[in-house]
Amino acid sequence: MLEKTTRMNYLYDFYQALLTPKQRSYMSLYYLDDYSLGEIAEEFDVSRQAVYDNIKRTEQMLEQYEEKLLLLERFQERQSIVQQLKAELEPDLKHNDKLSTLLNSLEKLD
C-alpha cells in the first residue's frame, strides 16, 4: 500500500472526473497544493469541520471507486510490466527508435 498522500494523489488523478466541483477544489488544495484545513476553510468561508468532513467523505468515495474499477491497481500492474519490458529490451532500445517510442507512449498513456 502506498503512503496515504501519494495514494490519494493517484486516486484523485484517476477519479476526479466523478467528483463534484467543490470536492475537486478541496481535494486539490489539500493534497496537491498542501493547504491546511484552516486555510481552505478561510478561502471558502466555511468551517474547518465542514472542510474536514467533505475531504474525509471524498477520500471514502475515491476508495469505493477504486474497489469497483481498480484503475490504480491495473495502472501499477501495467507499469511494472512496461518496466520489465524496458529492462529486457534495453540493448535494443539504443538503436531502435520505433521500439523506444512505442514503449514510452505506453508508459505515458495512463
Place this chain on the structure above:
Amino acid sequence: MLEKTTRMNYLYDFYQALLTPKQRSYMSLYYLDDYSLGEIAEEFDVSRQAVYDNIKRTEQMLEQYEEKLLLLERFQERQSIVQQLKAELEPDLKHNDKLSTLLNSLEKLD
C-alpha cells in the same frame, strides 16, 4: 466508432461495477445473451416499456462514464501500441519466452 452492440459490450465490461444489480441484469441479458425486450419483461414480470426505458437510461450512463473516464478509449490506444510492439518484436518473440510472456500479460491485463 464501434458498431453499437460491440461498443455497449465494451462499455458494460468496463463500467458494470458502477451499475445497480437490476441494470446489470437487464444489460447482460439484452447485450450479452441477446434476449429481446419482451423476453426480459416476461422474466422480470414488468412491462416491455419499463425494460426499454431502463436499458436506454443505462446506455446513457455508460456513455457518460466513458466521457469522464475514457476507459474504452485508453484501452484501444494501449491495444494498438501493444500490437505495434508485437509486430516490431516479431523476430525476437520466437526465441525469447520472457518477452513473449510480458507482451501477452500486457495485452490480457485490460
